[in-house]
Amino acid sequence: MSKQPTVNGHAQWEAEFAKGVVGDTTTYNRSGIGIKPLYTPQDHNGAPYEESLGYPGQYPYTRGIYSTMYRGRSWSQRQLIGLGVPEDYNLRVKEMLDLGASALSLIPCNSVFRGYDADDVPSELLGTCGTVINHVEDMRVALDGVPIGDLSTAMNDPSPFTLLAFELAVAKRRGVPWTKITGTSNQSDCISHFVANHMFFRLALQGARRVIVDHIAFVNKHVPGWNPLSIVGQHMQQAGATPAEAMAFTLCSGIQYAEDCIAAGMDPDQFLPRFTFFFDVSVSFFEEVAKFRAGRRIWARLCRERFGAKDPRSWRFKFHGQTSGVDLTRQQPLNNVARVTTQAMAGIFGGLQSLHTDGYDEVFSTPTAEAARIAVATQNILREEAHLTDVIDPLGGSYYVESLTNDMEAKINGIISMIDEAGGMYQAVEKGIVQRMIGESALAFQKKVDAGEQTIVGVNAYQVEEDPATYPSLEYPDAARMQSYLDRLADFKKSRSNADVDKAISALAKSANTAKSNVFEHVVAAAEVGATHGEICGTLRKELGFGQPLTVV
């Protein structure tokens, strides 16, 4: 016979622990939540299982948004791709598809990101960070031979969404019905651009706000398999927000977009199923898992209770995760493979729907082909060798993870209330509240690293002598190749019907000044007749205002 369990087991453990570890043993995670050395059933908040956790695919979705999760279908491996000219992109996409990528992404050149055509910017920088894509013919070349009706494409495409317009124009030419086009307008969340990464086509915030609502309405109607909105926490966390702040601000932006759509007369059960999210996954493993589980639960409740959505598809918190580049170090760069692996595991246990794993060399160069291959292999290893996907929400039920999920939820909800009181996210960013919080968190984290309170291997601990000259780095696009691109751009502008373009651009300008008109419909029409990215963005900047980032130091 075994002995009866000790009645005062917890008290005895506490006493023994206190003897072994002297002093305050609370540590704090990045979000500022105190972490104890042990969690037990006593940490359970008493909420009934069905109410707080439930089953996968069931409200409030704490354990995952689909009943089958990765047993049914793996997350999409969606690596960011984009460099050079459209031909370079096309070649790389085909390689990535051969390597097992199951979804595409497109990162345009930073010149595109600023809302200009390639012939309007310093040529040294063209194609060094993203693909130069300026018009429908470029998109045709970029997607040549890619079955766009069969796999999803995600494009980094802020308001007014010219890249999607180019893709729709290509689909029309190829005879692929728009109802077969699937994917996501990444980076469509204008609020995150104004406060955090400032990568947008320079439309003023309120102009971008209007075009987003038009874009959602148009896409819901004509491209029903497309996600018009990706609400981005990644920018804010990369800019310094803590995981709890990033989740809270992102949900607050989601609230604003949903409320704008409702105010425009749209039905929440029409647009909410096509809302998606995009988050950073840091190396703070348990904190990230709890962040995603809490976020899923909060969003489900917001959709059902605050927006009155009735269709369960409207309550699902679909998100893409990207491993955090800020966590990577230039020192001992191969260590980054271990960091990316840990981050990816946190994202997987957090229940993401698609994942980008960073190249280990991102901290000194645009990723080389070898680093990109390792990043994809990391996902395959975690799924197929380590069997991380055998069980749905495998950390669910852990005393620690459930308690931390509750703590993160409380922290996130506190910030949401604060932003609500400030008048919502648009007002909070116009007042600089969000930027100030992000800035303070960024500085506080750096000071912890400098003080050695937060170890970064190779940076403030475990350093070794190394020669950075030996680190690999990517070659920049060939200048002659870029010049030939510029020549073709000039030819394209001559060869199209400029009368048609002028007509489409005038219609676009008029639409921008007509409240009831759908601006995005006119963006698509202009793209179809050959209007360029710069011409479309320039027209809307003129009519809806030029966007300056809302920075606060």
Added chain:
Amino acid sequence: MAERPPRVIVTKIGFDGHDRGSRVIAACLRDAGMEVIYTPPWQEIPTVVKLTMEEDADVIGISSLATDHLIVPKLLSALREAGLSDVQVIVGGIVPAKDEKMLLKCGVAQVFHPGTSLDDVVVSVRALSEKRRAMQGAST
């Protein structure tokens, strides 16, 4: 009379908008007692030159995370043309080793990589500011 604290412009030129680095550096230099002129991203080179002149800056800090450092040589020649070759230009961010060599050859005073401590940045900027003041003193 106490010497004027270093005057530092913290800015970004080129296309990229990611500004965590520039904001953290601006805040840290300010906290270290320097006079910091901070700008949002995407400054045009002539704007930076004009600001340098108007603010009598000693040091210009360029944050570059996405190859914008490739146009820093253009900034250096614009500064020389404006008679501001004594102003010290530093670059911080993602700079491949081969580009660092090129930048230093063109006249960039120092390149800071990820993992640099804020204290090290403060010490370097102070020294560069003194160097610039000394150059100014020598030429007047």
